Amino acid sequence: MRLIAHSLELIxxxxxxxxxxxxxxxxxxxxxxxxxxxxxxxxxxxxxxxFLYLNAGTVKLEGAGEETLAEAxxxxxxxxxxxxxxxxxxxxxxxxxxxxxxxxxxxGSIFFEPLSPKKALEKLRLDHIEQVPVxxxxxxxxxxxxxxxxxxxxxxxxxxxEPTTALxxxxxxxxxxxxxxxxxxxxxxxxATHLDLGFKATRLEIGGAK
Amino acid sequence: xxxxxxxxxxxxxxxxxxxxxxxxxxxxxxxxVTIVPFALGPDLNLLARIGPAIIWIAALLATLLGLDxxxxxxxxxxxxxxxxxxxxxxxxxVFVKCLAHWLTTAVPLILATPLFALMLAQDGIGxxxxxxxxxxxxxxxxxxxxxGAAITVSLRRGGLLMAVLVMPLTxxxxxxxxxxxxxxxxxxxxxxxxxxxxxxxxxAAMAGAPFAAAAALRQK
Numbered sequence: 001m002r003l004i005a006h007s008l009e010l011i012x013x014x015x016x017x018x019x020x021x022x023x024x025x026x027x028x029x030x031x032x033x034x035x036x037x038x039x040x041x042x043x044x045x046x047x048x049x050x051f052l053y054l055n056a057g058t059v060k061l062e063g064a065g066e067e068t069l070a071e072a073x074x075x076x077x078x079x080x081x082x083x084x085x086x087x088x089x090x091x092x093x094x095x096x097x098x099x100x101x102x103x104x105x106x107x108g109s110i111f112f113e114p115l116s117p118k119k120a121l122e123k124l125r126l127d128h129i130e131q132v133p134v135x136x137x138x139x140x141x142x143x144x145x146x147x148x149x150x151x152x153x154x155x156x157x158x159x160x161x162e163p164t165t166a167l168x169x170x171x172x173x174x175x176x177x178x179x180x181x182x183x184x185x186x187x188x189x190x191x192a193t194h195l196d197l198g199f200k201a202t203r204l205e206i207g208g209a210k
Numbered sequence: 211x212x213x214x215x216x217x218x219x220x221x222x223x224x225x226x227x228x229x230x231x232x233x234x235x236x237x238x239x240x241x242x243v244t245i246v247p248f249a250l251g252p253d254l255n256l257l258a259r260i261g262p263a264i265i266w267i268a269a270l271l272a273t274l275l276g277l278d279x280x281x282x283x284x285x286x287x288x289x290x291x292x293x294x295x296x297x298x299x300x301x302x303x304v305f306v307k308c309l310a311h312w313l314t315t316a317v318p319l320i321l322a323t324p325l326f327a328l329m330l331a332q333d334g335i336g337x338x339x340x341x342x343x344x345x346x347x348x349x350x351x352x353x354x355x356x357x358g359a360a361i362t363v364s365l366r367r368g369g370l371l372m373a374v375l376v377m378p379l380t381x382x383x384x385x386x387x388x389x390x391x392x393x394x395x396x397x398x399x400x401x402x403x404x405x406x407x408x409x410x411x412x413x414a415a416m417a418g419a420p421f422a423a424a425a426a427l428r429q430k
Contacts, residue, residue, distance in 0.1 A: 079288025102297035
């Protein structure tokens with residue numbers, strides 16, 4: 001599987017966020033988007049998923065079979081997509097069904113069994129809060145539940161927007177390990193971050209354009 | 211299919227736990243129906259004659275009451291972005307969300323209508339026909355309202371704007387809903403004619419509105 005972006009340009013509010021930006025990302029590779037606040041890291045992720053319109057450029061996903069980029073991608077953003085009235089387990093089993101891949105098996109080597117909500121929470125050391133409504137969780141715990149979403153539905157491409165916000169040091173390490181495992185399985189990771197992610201990733205500077 | 215069932219289940223569960231929506235709509239409906247006789251004065255014949263219209267206007271307002279949150283709640287917590295990443299088409303997701311909203315707000319109104327109709331001096335036929343017309347017509351209100359909810363999804367205080375956008379579009383539903391209810395009470399036209407048009411309006415809204423609302427959500 002290969003994600004190829006070519007001469008991307010994004011203009012927001014008459015300001016060029018980036019232009020002539022390109023990258024290639026293959027199976028097992030990670031790309032870290034770095035740059036100052038407001039440089040357009042989050043906007044790039046959103047534009048790739050089709051939430052924003054790119055002013056120029058092409059985005060191609062090769063070897064994904066029937067899935068489009070949006071359908072093959074997990075997106076972790078600032079908003080965590082959790083309903084506060086539901087328990088962590090209910091939220092996760094909902095997203096597991098909604099985000100399940102259309103085809104049971106993706107092409108090539110990228111295939112891993114999705115975990116049950118309980119197992120996914122266990123992996124992030126949160127199994128004790130499965131039955132707790134999300135409203136009662138702390139910011140860090142909510143972030144961990146949101147990250148557990150990556151594991152309950154098997155999607156080959158992960159778009160992570162500041163994934164480690166509000167996480168404690170121990171969880172950052174656990175998460176880095178989860179990402180490393182995903183890359184070993186042949187997954188792709190595109191992460192926008194200020195902090196060190198803890199796994200091997202090529203750096204892509206954004207924010208050169210004025 | 212299991213994705214849509216999961217969505218319906220989640221919507222019902224969230225509505226049930228948070229409360230608000232359905233229960234408040236029902237109380238709002240009750241208050242509207244009870245204050246009108248006070249404003250009209252003690253004229254039982256007049257009340258009986260305009261009773262169906264009062265019920266229909268109250269149902270329209272009660273339906274619109276919680277509709278602005280239909281997509282906005284998902285937009286605020288980031289769910290809406292994730293829902294669009296699903297392999298399930300956004301149109302079906304919109305349809306299921308509208309269905310859940312109808313089940314939690316309109317169905318309690320329909321069930322309570324015989325009681326409220328009694329308070330508006332309706333006779334036996336009115337008690338039976340009014341819920342029937344609401345059952346046929348409220349889906350149109352919910353689905354047309356969903357278009358307005360989708361258009362105003364990214365506006366902070368979009369609730370009122372949504373009502374302003376949606377109300378003119380609901381006029382045909384109101385006309386045929388009230389005329390079907392009146393026809394059941396007697397008159398020159400048969401009940402079947404306006405009732406069939408009312409059903410057609412609902413079916414057309416159910417078929418068309420999800421596409422319009424999904425298109426608006428994609429442009430937000």
